[in-house]
Amino acid sequence: xxxxxxxxxxxxxxxxxxxxxxxxxxxxxxxxxxxxxxxxxxxxxxxxxxxxxxxxxxxxxxxxxxxxxxxxxxxxxxxxxxxxxxxxxxxxxxxxxxxxxxxxxxxxxxxxxxxxxxxxxxxxxxxxxxxxxxxxxxxxxxxxxxxxxxxxxxxxxxxxxxxxxxxxxxxxxxxxxxxxxxxxxxxxxxxxxxxxxxxxxxxxxxxxxxxxxxxxxxxxxxxxxxxxxxxxxxxxxxxxxxxxxxxxxxxxxxxxxxxxxxxxxxxxxxxxxxxxxxxxxxxxxxxxxxxxxxxxxxxxxxxxxxxxxxxxxxxxxxxxxxxxxxxxxxxxxxxxxxxxxxxxxxxxxxxxxxxxxxxxxxxxxxxxxxxxxxxxxxxxxxxxxxxxxxxxxxxxxxxxxxxxxxxxxxxxxxxxxxxxxxxxxxxxxxxxxxxxxxxxxxxxxxxxxxxxxxxxxxxxxxx
Numbered sequence: 042x043x044x045x046x047x048x049x050x051x052x053x054x055x056x057x058x059x060x061x062x063x064x065x066x067x068x069x070x071x072x073x074x075x076x077x078x079x080x081x082x083x084x085x086x087x088x089x090x091x092x093x094x095x096x097x098x099x100x101x102x103x104x105x106x107x108x109x110x111x112x113x114x115x116x117x118x119x120x121x122x123x124x125x126x127x128x129x130x131x132x133x134x135x136x137x138x139x140x141x142x143x144x145x146x147x148x149x150x151x152x153x154x155x156x157x158x159x160x161x162x163x164x165x166x167x168x169x170x171x172x173x174x175x176x177x178x179x180x181x182x183x184x185x186x187x188x189x190x191x192x193x194x195x196x197x198x199x200x201x202x203x204x205x206x207x208x209x210x211x212x213x214x215x216x217x218x219x220x221x222x223x224x225x226x227x228x229x230x231x232x233x234x235x236x237x238x239x240x241x242x243x244x245x246x247x248x249x250x251x252x253x254x255x256x257x258x259x260x261x262x263x264x265x266x267x268x269x270x271x272x273x274x275x276x277x278x279x280x281x282x283x284x285x286x287x288x289x290x291x292x293x294x295x296x297x298x299x300x301x302x303x304x305x306x307x308x309x310x311x312x313x314x315x316x317x318x319x320x321x322x323x324x325x326x327x328x329x330x331x332x333x334x335x336x337x338x339x340x341x342x343x344x345x346x347x348x349x350x351x352x353x354x355x356x357x358x359x360x361x362x363x364x365x366x367x368x369x370x371x372x373x374x375x376x377x378x379x380x381x382x383x384x385x386x387x388x389x390x391x392x393x394x395x396x397x398x399x400x401x402x403x404x405x406x407x408x409x410x411x412x413x414x415x416x417x418x419x420x421x422x423x424x425x426x427x428x429x430x431x432x433x434x435x436x437x438x439x440x441x442x443x444x445x446x447x448x449x450x451x452x453x454x455x456x457x458x459x460x461x462x463x464x465x466x467x468x469x470x471x472x473x474x475x476x477x478x479x480x481x482x483x484x485x486x487x488x489x490x491x492x493x494x495x496x497x498x499x500x501x502x503x504x
Contacts, residue, residue, distance in 0.1 A: 042084065044082065044084040045079075045084040045085070045087040045088065048077065048079055048084075049088075051070075051073065052070055052073075052097075055067065055069050055070035055073075055097075055100075056070065056100050059100055059104035060104055060107055060108075063104075063108065063167075063173070063176075064101060064104035064105045064107075064108050064112075064166075065167050065173055065176045065177060065180070066104070067097065067100045067101030067102075067103075067104040067105075067163075068163055068164065068167055068177065068180060069180050070097040070100055070101070071097040071101050071160070071163065072180050073184070074097050075094070075184070075207055075209075075210070075450065076184035076187050076188055076206065077187065077207070078093075078206065078207025078208070079091070079093055080207075081208075081211075098156075098159065098160075098163075102159075102163070105163070105166050112166065112167075112169050113169040115165070115166065115169060115461075115464065116464065118161070118162050118165045118166065121460045121463075122403045123400065123404075123407075123456045123457075123459070123460055124158075124161065124456075124460070126396055126399050126400045126403065127158055127161065127453070127456070128158060129396055130154070130389070130393065130396045130400075131151070131154050131158055133389060133392055133393060133396070134147070134150070134151040134154055134347065134389065135151055135155075137344060137389065137390075138151065138346070140343060140344065140346060141345065141346025141347065141349065142345045142346055142352040142353070143346060143347075143348055143349065143351075143352050146346075146347055146348040147346035147347040147348065147349075149347070150347030150348065150448060151347065153209075153448055154448060157448070157450050157453040160450060160453050160454065160457075161453040161454070161456065161457045163457075164177055164453075164454045164457035164458060164461075165460060165461060168461040169461070170465075171420070171423055174423075174461060174462065175230065175233070175234070175426065177458060178226045178229065178230055178426065178429075178430075179230065179242070181222070181451070181454060182223050182226050182227045182230060182246070182249070183245055184223070185219060185220050185223025185224070185226075185227075185245070185248075185252075186223070186244075186245035186246075186248040186249050187248075188205060188206055188210070188216065188219060188223075188252050189220060189248035189249045189250070189251050189252030189253075190248055190252075191205045191206070191252070192205050192216065192220075192252035192255045192256065193248075193251055193252065196255070197255055197257070197302065201213050201257065202216065202255050202256050209448060209449065213256045213257060213258055214256075214258045214260055214261065214440070214443070214444040215444065216252070216256045216258070217252075217253055217258030217262075217440075218261050218264060218436060218437060218440045218441075218449065219449075219451055220250075220253040220256065220261070221253055221261045221264050221265045221268065221433075221436045221440070222268075222436050222437065222451050222455065223245075223246070223249045224246055224249055224250060224253070224265065224268075225268045225269075225272065225429050225432040225433040225436055227242050227243075227245060227246040227249070227429075228246075228269075228272055228284075228287070228432070229272070229425050229426045229427075229429025229430070229432075230242040230429070231243055231246070232276065232280045232284060232287065232425050232429075233280070233422040233426055246291075247294070250294070250295060250298065251298055253265070254295075254298050254299060254300065254303050257302060257303055257306045258440070259306060259309070259443060260439075260440035260441075260442065260443030260444050261436070261440050262307055263439050263440060263443070264435070264436035264439045265436065267436065267439040268432035268433060268435045268439075269288070269432065271408065271428065271431050272284070272428045272429055272432040273288075274412060274428075275411050275412045275415070275424075275427070275431055275432075276415070276424065276425045276428045276429075277414070277415050277421035277422070277424040277425045278415050278417075278421070279417075279421035279425075280421060280425050326376075326379070327379050327380070329358065329359075329362050330350075330354075330358065330362065330376055330378065330379055330380075331379075331380055331383055333354065333357040333358050334350060334378065334383040334386065334387045335383075337349075337350065337357055337387045338383075338387050338390070341353075341387070341390070342390055342391050343390040343391070344387065344388055344389045344390025344392070344393055345388060345390075346388060347388055348377070348388070349387060349388045350376070350377055350383075350384065350387050350388060351375040351376065351377045351378075352375070353387075354375045354376040354377075355374065358376055360374065363375055364376060377445065378445040379443060379445060380442055380443070380444075380445065381397070381438075381441035381442070381444070381445055381446045381447050382394065382397055382398070382441070382442075384447045385447060388447075401438060404431070404435075404438070404456075404459075407431065407459055408431040408434075408435075410463060410466075411424065411427040411428055411431055411459075411462065411463075412428075414427060414466055420465075420466070423462060423465055423466060426462065427459065427463075427466075430455050430458045430459045430462060431459060433451075433455045434455050434456065434459065437449060437451070
């Protein structure tokens with residue numbers, strides 16, 4: 042009862058503050074419904090069939106509309122490459138519905154993808170200054186810290202940690218990936234914040250790191266390495282010494298919480314290509330499924346719809362590689378995709394693969410633009426925050442080689458944040474003070490327009 046009351050109070054406070062102070066509070070409410078997911082907690086029965094995600098999304102959208110005059114003007118959300126590619130992918134999924142092998146699953150995935158476009162807009166519209174950019178990043182980090190607490194209280198079942206997060210975060214691989222993106226975001230906050238905010242970010246990172254170790258995800262570990270390298274290369278030069286001091290402390294801290302199960306599992310990464318009998322079966326299955334997916338694509342170049350890999354798996358895979366669902370029914374035996382690109386290739390066909398690769402290239406190009414922000418003529422805090430966001434996206438791309446993250450919602454948040462960083466660094470934004478943070482506790486005023494009646498009368502009219 043205590044947890045239910047605490048979440049209800051949190052929801053009320055966020056709703057009130059979303060309209061009274063800033064719509065980022067509505068986004069906090071929305072994020073909490075994903076990270077906490079009340080229907081999946083034992084205390085969720087006190088709320089009945091409450092649609093928390095829908096309600097929080099409505100609060101956030103209305104708060105953005107309510108504060109429209111206070112938020113800074115930004116280009117149309119579809120005026121950037123990332124949003125265009127995401128929208129085209131969603132449109133193709135809708136058009137592909139008649140071709141889907143499993144129409145109910147395909148429609149469910151299409152609706153989710155479209156909903157995540159709305160979440161992209163939430164983050165894009167709210168992150169209108171460097172201060173609000175940090176606010177959103179703190180929300181992500183705090184959510185990952187909470188997942189770390191849930192992971193610690195749940196504990197492993199053997200070598201796995203499933204069922205901790207809500208839908209989409211309820212398997213150990215996705216959980217680990219989310220936690221590592223939180224760590225990447227946390228690095229940027231630690232390097233750019235001071236005082237209690239820096240210490241709070243460090244505390245949240247410690248909780249997320251504990252959950253990452255318990256998740257035992259090899260793909261997330263590879264993502265952690267890749268994301269760390271991106272931040273190392275793209276951070277502002279001003280934060281060079283602080284970064285290396287923090288990196289050294291972080292490595293020591295991580296090794297202090299590693300356990301035998303985690304270390305043993307990381308050493309099975311090489312089993313992906315091994316043919317030995319004692320090699321890890323889970324690792325070897327990735328290659329087998331990937332080979333089968335290439336054959337699926339050759340037979341169905343237009344795509345077979347969301348979750349089509351699982352539908353076709355019984356025809357392309359030996360039964361020993363198939364798995365049954367939680368019910369244990371042998372008729373449910375199938376195998377899902379374990380590679381994000383191959384999911385796009387098989388399920389959305391050649392067009393889906395082109396759109397996916399185009400998005401990857403956009404992220405790489407955006408990362409190079411962030412790297413060029415390292416010089417003294419740019420805002421060092423904005424550069425380092427952008428580097429940590431690119432690092433988070435790199436985590437998803439790299440770990441997505443061992444799992445299907447096509448519908449991972451956090452990538453939509455990070456993409457919207459990255460677009461906002463690039464806009465803040467544009468010459469037009471610098472001239473208007475777009476990226477300048479407001480004093481603590483205050484929101485920056487929106488640019489004002491001179492009313493028609495207040496303009497000098499001697500100005501010639503425009504033809």
